Amino acid sequence: LVLIDRLQAQISAKKSPILVGLDPLFDRLPPALKPEKPSREAAALALYRFNEALLEAIADLVPAVKLQMACYELYGPAGLEAFERSVVKAKALGLFVIDDSKRGDIGSTAALYAAGHLGAAPLGRLSGPLAAQDFVTINPYLGSDGLDPFYKEALAQDKGVYVLVRTSNPSARQYQEAQIEGRALFEQIALDLQAQAQAHQGSCGYAPFGAVVGATWPAEAAKLRAMMPNVPFLVPGYGAQGGAGIDVMPCFDGAGQGALINSSRGIIFAFETEKTHDFAGAARRATLAMRQDLIDAFKQTGKLPVGWD
Amino acid sequence: LVLIDRLQAQISAKKSPILVGLDPLFDRLPPALKPEKPSREAAALALYRFNEALLEAIADLVPAVKLQMACYELYGPAGLEAFERSVVKAKALGLFVIDDSKRGDIGSTAALYAAGHLGAAPLGRLSGPLAAQDFVTINPYLGSDGLDPFYKEALAQDKGVYVLVRTSNPSARQYQEAQIEGRALFEQIALDLQAQAQAHQGSCGYAPFGAVVGATWPAEAAKLRAMMPNVPFLVPGYGAQGGAGIDVMPCFDGAGQGALINSSRGIIFAFETEKTHDFAGAARRATLAMRQDLIDAFKQTGKLPVGWD
Numbered sequence: 001l002v003l004i005d006r007l008q009a010q011i012s013a014k015k016s017p018i019l020v021g022l023d024p025l026f027d028r029l030p031p032a033l034k035p036e037k038p039s040r041e042a043a044a045l046a047l048y049r050f051n052e053a054l055l056e057a058i059a060d061l062v063p064a065v066k067l068q069m070a071c072y073e074l075y076g077p078a079g080l081e082a083f084e085r086s087v088v089k090a091k092a093l094g095l096f097v098i099d100d101s102k103r104g105d106i107g108s109t110a111a112l113y114a115a116g117h118l119g120a121a122p123l124g125r126l127s128g129p130l131a132a133q134d135f136v137t138i139n140p141y142l143g144s145d146g147l148d149p150f151y152k153e154a155l156a157q158d159k160g161v162y163v164l165v166r167t168s169n170p171s172a173r174q175y176q177e178a179q180i181e182g183r184a185l186f187e188q189i190a191l192d193l194q195a196q197a198q199a200h201q202g203s204c205g206y207a208p209f210g211a212v213v214g215a216t217w218p219a220e221a222a223k224l225r226a227m228m229p230n231v232p233f234l235v236p237g238y239g240a241q242g243g244a245g246i247d248v249m250p251c252f253d254g255a256g257q258g259a260l261i262n263s264s265r266g267i268i269f270a271f272e273t274e275k276t277h278d279f280a281g282a283a284r285r286a287t288l289a290m291r292q293d294l295i296d297a298f299k300q301t302g303k304l305p306v307g308w309d
Numbered sequence: 310l311v312l313i314d315r316l317q318a319q320i321s322a323k324k325s326p327i328l329v330g331l332d333p334l335f336d337r338l339p340p341a342l343k344p345e346k347p348s349r350e351a352a353a354l355a356l357y358r359f360n361e362a363l364l365e366a367i368a369d370l371v372p373a374v375k376l377q378m379a380c381y382e383l384y385g386p387a388g389l390e391a392f393e394r395s396v397v398k399a400k401a402l403g404l405f406v407i408d409d410s411k412r413g414d415i416g417s418t419a420a421l422y423a424a425g426h427l428g429a430a431p432l433g434r435l436s437g438p439l440a441a442q443d444f445v446t447i448n449p450y451l452g453s454d455g456l457d458p459f460y461k462e463a464l465a466q467d468k469g470v471y472v473l474v475r476t477s478n479p480s481a482r483q484y485q486e487a488q489i490e491g492r493a494l495f496e497q498i499a500l501d502l503q504a505q506a507q508a509h510q511g512s513c514g515y516a517p518f519g520a521v522v523g524a525t526w527p528a529e530a531a532k533l534r535a536m537m538p539n540v541p542f543l544v545p546g547y548g549a550q551g552g553a554g555i556d557v558m559p560c561f562d563g564a565g566q567g568a569l570i571n572s573s574r575g576i577i578f579a580f581e582t583e584k585t586h587d588f589a590g591a592a593r594r595a596t597l598a599m600r601q602d603l604i605d606a607f608k609q610t611g612k613l614p615v616g617w618d
Contacts, residue, residue, distance in 0.1 A: 106478035116383035143480030169415035171452030178487035
C-alpha cells in the first residue's frame with residue numbers, strides 16, 4: 001500500500017480523522033516540565049518531554065500528528081533535535097507525521113528543501129534518513145517550479161505534501177483572492193494541484209498531494225472539495241481558531257473521507273482550561289471530545305463513513 | 310544609526326552593493342574539505358569550513374552575505390549549527406547577514422518565526438540571541454497578518470526583512486501575476502510593502518523592509534523601483550541565473566543606491582570554472598570581477614554613486 005492508502009486505513013481503523021498539532025510553547029508548559037535553569041537545550045528537551053507524554057496519551061485515538069516547525073526552530077539546533085526526536089517517537093507509535101514547515105523556494109533550492117524534509121538527503125544512504133516525517137507543508141507563491149521538486153521527491157520516497165491553498169487567517173483573502181481568468185488565485189492553485197493529484201491517486205482515490213484549506217470559510221471549503229476530488233485536505237481552524245465539527249464537514253467527501261481535521265492548542269493545552277496538572281489526560285479527554293463532535297457532525301450530515309457506527 | 314543606515318554606510322565605504330550567497334553544496338565542495346567518513350555532522354562541519362575560508366577571502370570586498378537556509382537545514386541540527394557558526398563568523402568580520410529562509414505562517418506562528426530568526430527568542434535574555442542575523446526573507450502569500458509580526462519584531466530589535474515580491478524563476482508569473490483591481494499581485498504586494506516602508510525610513514531614505522526582486526525582468530524592476538522609493542531591493546539572478554551588471558541597474562535609484570545584488574554559485578564555486586584548488590582566491594577574484602562589472606554598469610547608466618570614482 002502506498003502512503004495515502006496506509007493513512008486512509010489508519011483513519012478508518014481508529015474511526016478518527018483527527019490530526020493533533022504538536023505546537024508546544026515553552027511559556028505554557030506544565031510547571032513540572034519546566035527546567036530550573038532555562039537554556040535553549042533545556043527548553044528544547046522540555047518540549048520533547050511534553051510531546052512524548054502527549055503522544056503516548058493520544059496514539060490510539062488519532063492517525064496522525066502535525067509538528068509546527070516554528071515552535072522548534074526557535075530553539076536552534078537543540079530545537080531541531082527535539083523536532084526529530086518527536087518525529088521518531090510518533091513513528092514508533094505508528095502515527096503518521098506532517099512536518100508543518102510551509103517551505104517554498106525556487107528550483108534547485110526547493111529540491112534541497114524537499115530532500116531535507118522528505119528524507120532523501122544526499123547523506124541519507126550513509127547516516128539514515130534525516131527524519132522520518134511523512135508529509136511536509138509547502139507554499140505555492142513561486143509557482144510550479146517551486147512545487148514540482150517537492151512532488152517529485154514525494155513520489156520517489158513514497159512521501160507526501162500539503163500545499164497551502166486557502167489559509168484560515170483573517171487576512172487570507174488579501175492576496176489569495178487575486179484573480180486569474182475569472183478565478184480567485186487560491187482556486188487556480190487548487191485546480192493546478194488537482195491536475196497533479198489526478199495523475200497520482202492511490203487506490204483510496206486520493207493522492208499524496210494534499211491541500212491546506214482553512215475551516216473558517218465553510219462555503220468555500222465545499223467548493224474546493226468539489227474542485228479537488230483527488231486531493232486530501234488538511235484543515236486547520238478547529239477549536240482554538242473557532243471552527244466546530246459541523247463547520248468542517250464540507251471538507252469531507254460524500255463518504256466522509258478525504259480530510260484530516262487539525263486541532264493543536266485545544267488539545268495540547270486542554271489542561272489549562274481543565275485546571276489540572278494531568279496534561280496528558282486532559283489532552284486525551286479533549287481528543288475524545290473532538291472525535292465525538294466529529295462523529296455527531298458526520299451523522300448529522302449523513303456522511304458517517306461505512307463501518308463507523 | 311539604525312540598521313539600514315549602517316548597511317548603506319558599509320555599501321558606500323566598500324563601494325560595493327554585492328551580496329554574496331553562502332549556499333554551499335556538499336557534492337561541490339573542494340575535495341580537500343570533504344570528510345573521509347561522511348555523516349551529517351562531518352558534512353555540516355565541512356560546509357562551515359568552506360564558508361569560513363570564503364568569508365575571510367571576501368570580507369573586505371562586500372558589505373553583506375546571504376545564507377540559504379535550505380543548504381543547512383538539509384543536515385538537521387548539525388546543519389543549523391553550521392548556519393549559526395557561519396553567521397557568527399560573518400558578523401565578527403563586520404558583515405551584515407541575510408537569513409534567506411523565506412518563512413511565512415499565520416499570526417502567532419509568524420511571531421514565533423520572527424522571534425527565532427530575528428533574535429528575540431523567549432530565552433534570548435538567558436542564553437544570548439539565537440543567532441545574530443540582521444535580516445530574514447519572508448513569503449507574503451498569507452497576507453498582512455503573516456507579515457506584520459515580522460515587521461513588528463524587526464522594528465523592536467533593529468533588524469530587517471525582505472519580502473518576496475517578484476521572484477526570478479521561470480514560473481514566477483504563474484501566480485504572481487494574478488490581478489487585484491487592475492494590478493498584478495506582485496505589484497499590490499509592492500504597494501503594501503511601500504506603505505510600511507514609508508513610515509519607517511532611516512536617514513538614508515530606505516526602510517529595513519526590503520523586497521526580493523528578480524533581475525530576470527529589467528523593465529519590471531524599473532517599475533517596481535518607482536513604486537517602492539523607500540524599499541531596498543535584494544536582487545537575485547546575477548551570474549548563475551543569467552543577469553549581468555547592466556540588467557540590474559533598474560533596481561538602483563538615480564543615485565545608484567537602494568539595492569544589493571546577489572551572486573551565490575558564481576562566486577563560491579568560481580574555483581570550478583577556474584579549475585583551481587584555491588577556492589577562496591577564486592571567490593575573491595569573482596567578487597572583484599563582479600564589482601568591476603557593476604561599476605562599469607553604473608558609469609554606463611550615469612548612476613555611479615557620489616564618491617565612488
